Amino acid sequence: MAVELERTVTAIGLVALGGRFLQVGSPLAGQRVTLRLDDHLIHVIADGRLWRTLPSPIDPATRRRLRGARVAGPPPPIEHDPIRVQRRVSCRGQAQVCGQRIQIGLPHAGKIVTIEIGDDHFNIYDQHETMLCMVPRTTTKEVTRYKAYGHKAASA
Structure with missing residues (x-):
């Protein structure tokens, strides 16, 4: 109750x-x-x-x-859409959001993904808005960065 x-x-x-x-x-x-x-x-x-x-x-x-x-009375109305952020997947297939590391997968290394932040989970989407995975949220930290920027490889 x-x-x-x-x-x-x-x-x-x-x-x-x-x-x-x-x-x-x-x-x-x-x-x-x-x-x-x-x-x-x-x-x-x-x-x-x-x-x-x-x-x-x-x-x-x-x-x-x-x-x-x-x-408790009736539950509070939810008036907002989930927060969406972008992250660049590392060479090891990981990204970090809200202080939590998320394993997205090696095939997505170097790509920019969109992460939809829910109260208890993260939904990860590729550039075509195809859902890649859903990961449980283990942190309570807030979002501090919304946009990801790709880095150019250093020329030799």
């Missing part, structure tokens, strides 16, 4: 939850946010809009014992 609770975000973008601190984002500093704890996710809701989704460090048995916990 999902529960909701409210917390105030600290000056550095943290909220306290069950003796732990969660990074919800420094743009929310000083604001009151609603945290919705679902199965294995925490949805951060600010001003009635879904701000971020994080993996939950709180097990389902202890959710109801959290300070200020109440039965």
Whole structure:
């Protein structure tokens, strides 16, 4: 069963939850946010809009014992499209996004791929928008680079 609770975000973008601190984002500093704890996710809701989704460090048995916990209402509406970024695949068939290395495959080395970032997974597409693979997301870091730039080989 999902529960909701409210917390105030600290000056550095943290909220306290069950003796732990969660990074919800420094743009929310000083604001009151609603945290919705679902199965294995925490949805951060600010001003009635879904701000971020994080993996939950709180097990389902202890959710109801959290300070200020109440039965959750309807889930927040999702108003945004998934974020899409481009990355150049390394000579070893890897790319990195949100601090996570993704193995795409050696046949795609040197090519630029598009990565669609979901809450709990990455979808990787080639230049023809054909899906190459789907990889589980293990980090909570935000995107800092959106565009990939190919490098020219050094001439000998």
